[in-house]
Amino acid sequence: MTDMSLSGPSSASVLGARARRWLRNTGASVGGAIVLLAVLCAVAAPLLAPYDPYLQDLPMRLKPPVWAAEGSWAHMLGTDQLGRDYLSRLIYGSRISLLIGFGTVLISGSVGILLGMLAGFYGGRLDLMISFFVTVRLAMPIVLVALAVVGLIGSSLTVVVAVLGLLLWDRFAVVTRATVMQLRDSEYIIAARSYGGSDARIMLRHVLPNILGPILVVFTLEIAHAILLEAALSFLGLGVQPPLPSWGLMIAEGRNYVFFTPWVITIPGIALVVLVLGINLLGDGLRDLSSPRDAAD
Amino acid sequence: MASFALKRILVAVLVAFTVSVVSFTVLRLSADLAQALAGEGASSEQVEQIRISYGLDRPLALQYLDWLGNIIRGDLGESYYFKQPVSALILERVPVTFTVATLAIGLALLLAIPLGICAALNRNSWLDRLCLTTAVVGQAVPSFWLALMLIYIFGLHWQWLPLSGSEEWQGFILPIIVLAYYAMPAIMRLTRAGMIEVLHADYIRTARAKGLSLRAIVTTHALRNALMPVVALAAVQFGFLLGGSTVVETVFALHGVGYLSWESIQRADFPVVQSIVLMFSMIFVVLTLASDLLNAAIDPRVRLQ
Numbered sequence A: 001m002t003d004m005s006l007s008g009p010s011s012a013s014v015l016g017a018r019a020r021r022w023l024r025n026t027g028a029s030v031g032g033a034i035v036l037l038a039v040l041c042a043v044a045a046p047l048l049a050p051y052d053p054y055l056q057d058l059p060m061r062l063k064p065p066v067w068a069a070e071g072s073w074a075h076m077l078g079t080d081q082l083g084r085d086y087l088s089r090l091i092y093g094s095r096i097s098l099l100i101g102f103g104t105v106l107i108s109g110s111v112g113i114l115l116g117m118l119a120g121f122y123g124g125r126l127d128l129m130i131s132f133f134v135t136v137r138l139a140m141p142i143v144l145v146a147l148a149v150v151g152l153i154g155s156s157l158t159v160v161v162a163v164l165g166l167l168l169w170d171r172f173a174v175v176t177r178a179t180v181m182q183l184r185d186s187e188y189i190i191a192a193r194s195y196g197g198s199d200a201r202i203m204l205r206h207v208l209p210n211i212l213g214p215i216l217v218v219f220t221l222e223i224a225h226a227i228l229l230e231a232a233l234s235f236l237g238l239g240v241q242p243p244l245p246s247w248g249l250m251i252a253e254g255r256n257y258v259f260f261t262p263w264v265i266t267i268p269g270i271a272l273v274v275l276v277l278g279i280n281l282l283g284d285g286l287r288d289l290s291s292p293r294d295a296a297d
Numbered sequence B: 001m002a003s004f005a006l007k008r009i010l011v012a013v014l015v016a017f018t019v020s021v022v023s024f025t026v027l028r029l030s031a032d033l034a035q036a037l038a039g040e041g042a043s044s045e046q047v048e049q050i051r052i053s054y055g056l057d058r059p060l061a062l063q064y065l066d067w068l069g070n071i072i073r074g075d076l077g078e079s080y081y082f083k084q085p086v087s088a089l090i091l092e093r094v095p096v097t098f099t100v101a102t103l104a105i106g107l108a109l110l111l112a113i114p115l116g117i118c119a120a121l122n123r124n125s126w127l128d129r130l131c132l133t134t135a136v137v138g139q140a141v142p143s144f145w146l147a148l149m150l151i152y153i154f155g156l157h158w159q160w161l162p163l164s165g166s167e168e169w170q171g172f173i174l175p176i177i178v179l180a181y182y183a184m185p186a187i188m189r190l191t192r193a194g195m196i197e198v199l200h201a202d203y204i205r206t207a208r209a210k211g212l213s214l215r216a217i218v219t220t221h222a223l224r225n226a227l228m229p230v231v232a233l234a235a236v237q238f239g240f241l242l243g244g245s246t247v248v249e250t251v252f253a254l255h256g257v258g259y260l261s262w263e264s265i266q267r268a269d270f271p272v273v274q275s276i277v278l279m280f281s282m283i284f285v286v287l288t289l290a291s292d293l294l295n296a297a298i299d300p301r302v303r304l305q
Helices: A002-006 A012-024 A026-043 A086-122 A124-139 A142-153 A157-167 A170-183 A187-194 A199-235 A247-257 A263-290 A292-296 B002-030 B033-038 B044-053 B060-072 B086-121 B126-138 B143-157 B169-199 B202-209 B214-252 B257-266 B270-298 B300-304
Strands: none
Touching: A026 A086, A026 A263, A086 A124, A086 A157, A086 A170, A086 A199, A086 A247, A086 A263, A124 A170, A124 B002, A124 B270, A142 A157, A142 A199, A142 B002, A142 B214, A142 B257, A142 B270, A157 A199, A170 A199, A187 A199, A199 A247, A199 A263, A199 B143, A247 A263, A247 B143, A263 B126, A263 B143, B002 B060, B002 B270, B033 B044, B086 B126, B086 B169, B086 B214, B086 B257, B086 B270, B126 B169, B143 B169, B143 B214, B169 B214, B202 B214, B214 B257, B214 B270, B257 B270, B270 B300
């Protein structure tokens, strides 16, 4: 999150008002807390996880979670079909989801912001061309193309990140373009131009810092999007490969045991829903902060 | 209108053409098809032989032109796996996918539009909050997981509905619900936002001043204007549902185009995958074009943009 440090000039009082509004916005606080928890899990996974997430213990397979009648505190969330501790796998799984999320937006953000910036800043033919490519990208069935490409190349975490990154840039491009167009003719850009700043310098030093608000919103929403897509790909066997504890993969692996041990798909599923919900709430909260006018709706 | 329509159609054709180039190139560059067809243990001579017999040794541009020429003549090629024409394979599966997608979008509209309108008319009421919460949660639930949970609850636990398969009509119920739930949040939010905006318009105030009842205002004045963007969105969502059918059909083992695409990806059955990608893209292009034209026909202002 190096972007945070660039978030434009703002005095302490403005920050204070923002912080107050932030806290009043329950959705954003809840979302922020969930995301924080997930990041904590991912970073401190070796410290938090009670077991090695890859350690198989076949006699202990498919043990129920602690709230079930035969559950025990030894395996709080039970064990999977190979006797691996579910809580540990869940904690390590947050690494994969977040890695995919951040990795994807790093690529898709770079592509989308660059295209959107060029289209919005220069307008004219370049804009027409880039907008045309956005339309082309939107016309392609993203799940199917991602599945096909990952399936053909051979699935691995890196491939999933690369493919999703190169597919999910459309929203970045659209939002960046629209925001830059509004800024293009503002006085400080004209001023920067009048003292001879090059286009590249103006875009990087003056335009970029001022569009970070809306872009940050897209960042969060696209992280959630990427996490959901990875889960779906891994679930279909064309994403992250075993034995990695991807939540989507855990659901796929638990699928055949669902009749007697439903928690093997409920637990990772709920983890996914909570994380994605948290990120989306955070994104919605950020949007309300950057444009208080729409916050009421 | 005619020149607007012509321009839009021209752009759509251009988009369709570019999509076909991009998807062909991307899929082709993703893997060495000859290697995939020959299998893991094949010798390099065998791979070369396959490369030549399938025409994969020629320049990519030539292969593309051949493929495009065949498609224009209505020939989608032959499946590597089934050794049957791709068009026959797909046509056989189309009814399942379209039935599910059409009923799902219908169900989504049927539920989301009234809910969106009620939410807009009673802002900040419990109904409004419930709708928003459902929408926010709906966007966070992975459709494959929702599908599995529904199978578990209605199929395994209560045994009301079949677990999977498309032989009986009951098998379609859960997939339709899953896809409708996936499409609903966006439609509901847009209906609500559109309705709120329209209700602030001057002509609504005039209608109110004339003494029209709320019902008359909503049905004769507000609805028509608020729903225009929803029509466009529904078209786009229908395209997404087709694209998303791969996941849902696989979970439910519904033998539609989506399931075929998943099977074909795993078999490296390139002609089938390529044709399905192209078909879904073309449907999306046609749908957005149709909704553009429809909007322009209803609202002359659109034509001037």
